[in-house]
Amino acid sequence: MSLKAFHFVFIVASILMACGFAVWSFQNYAAPGGVRSDLVAGIVAALAAGGLVAYECYFLRKFKNVSFI
């Protein structure tokens, strides 16, 4: 597995983590005693997940000539 393939896997894991963090933050905000910073964190995490998806597409285009092995 080349660095390209490992980077692809790593960014997928980061996207999943960012989505999980967004859900965790929104849950905190919705719970009794939730504060505005939880809402902000959730929005930022969701945007980060979107940004990482865009980056993953850019990365695959840029490295299309490099082997996954």
Next chain:
Amino acid sequence: MEIPYTTEPRKDTGLFNAKLGIWLFLASEVMLFGALFSSYILLRIGAEPGAWPHGLLNVPLGTVNTIVLIVSSITVVMAWASLKMKNFGNFRKYQAVTLVCSLCFLGIKSYEYNDKFSHYEVQLNDGRVVDGHMVEKSADGFTIHGHYVDKAEAAKVTHAWQEHEIKHEEIKIKNSDVKYKENYGPWHNTYMAIYFTLTGLHALHVIGGALVIAFLWGPGASMWKTDPERYTNRIEVSGLFWHFVDLVWIFLFPVLYLL
């Protein structure tokens, strides 16, 4: 005698020597961290209901560290791509950013560790418990910025956000009133022990990876002039290790800070 397969891949494995070596090493690392993650899971599911601590770690700082490591993994790949395109100048710039990111991560981690070592649980002779950070020390006592622990209320805290509701104040305590006091080091409880073990081992890996990247960025870069293909392979191998270290953190962050 020339060592074979330093640049071209072996026909049977499809890999050059260093890549095969790093993947064997990473397999052993997976077993090491896997064993520690398994320990964490077993300790956690074996804990008394409601006894597992929540909200002890600083989530914003953990988030910043996560972003720092994700950025560093991107710059490592860009540095490798720069070498593939024979652009050594860009490689230097990207790897410099990687090194700055590694120093940022270690700086933030040190701050978090220091915060835990100044965080105390103090049991008083009258049975009350004070929890908070040591802000001042004198000959006859000390001041804690924290709160009196209500055990019934503490048992209700099952999620980090409930910690927001606890009000903190400056509490002056005389040494003569103290039954025992202990900071939140690895000896404090099972959670702190596994937290320091996992993050400490991870931080050692960050230091190791940063040293290798720094060597290849500095004195080791002379190979670029003599054997650029082999040098590019070395950068790829160091990048694979760096990605492994970053991936471990991607699992550590939600497990230790959020759940």
